[in-house]
């Protein structure tokens with residue numbers, strides 16, 4: 001489903017009735033829709049009008065989907081979303097659900113094989129939202145309101161997920177943590193109050209957030225945070241120490257040297273990488289780099305042969321390099337590492 005009100009209605013309906021939602025990215029191929037719907041044994045599929053033809057084209061591949069529903073009105077075997085709603089009573093009792101029940105199945109992209117459905121519980125979603133809150137909004141209180149504007153996704157950074165299918169199975173009883181979702185925060189945002197990060201060129205005053213981390217990268221600095229109480233390092237920075245949970249942090253520069261801890265070569269990248277010329281014939285490498293300071297960062301790995309991943313060895317000594325891409329408002333710096341000269 002594309003971003004539209006019915007997507008939120010369906011999502012929260014799943015939570016309240018004890019189903020697990022199965023969001024599907026509308027950019028996928030119909031065969032990928034079919035795999036995910038069939039693999040999850042979704043009992044019903046709600047589909048945007050723009051995608052209904054694709055869905056009907058895979059009808060035989062998704063026998064478990066007993067109900068196909070669209071907000072565009074009944075047509076052929078497609079049921080009308082509004083008619084179904086108006087035909088039911090307004091009375092409702094929430095399902096008896098627990099925080100550790102599955103809230104949704106989140107399918108991977110399937111770059112290296114068939115997609116896998118990660119089972120996220122309501123507690124998982126709550127932790128994800130609170131992590132976002134701690135990282136991006138330190139200092140906010142219970143009276144603050146956030147305007148959160150991703151593509152209709154409560155998982156913060158995931159891109160549009162759609163074609164809302166759900167699994168109506170007794171094995172997937174779910175709890176509700178709806179009040180913790182940024183969608184709800186956004187819905188409450190009237191009047192909306194926005195706070196912007198205080199512009200500061202002074203390093204010490206920058207909040208310990210991913211945004212600051214990126215700003216430093218733009219200045220060709222790889223920075224981490226250090227807990228003043230226990231000395232624990234974090235890179236990217238964290239506003240709260242993961243060891244002692246104190247929030248008295250300071251910025252520290254990283255040396256920029258480390259070794260390759262893990263890597264993968266990507267043949268089907270996001271649009272920004274395709275624009276750089278990467279594709280199946282010209283894959284690129286990304287990895288986890290363990291810095292000399294002991295912390296691990298994600299980065300592009302340059303100067304290795306991504307066409308022959310077997311030639312890349314973990315433990316490879318690396319040094320930092322800052323890749324500048326785009327211009328003016330689209331300018332962005334990408335953290336990368338390259339092998340140390342031998």
Ligand SMILES: [Zn+2]
Pocket residue numbers: 227228229230231232241242243244245246
């Ligand atoms: Zn600490």
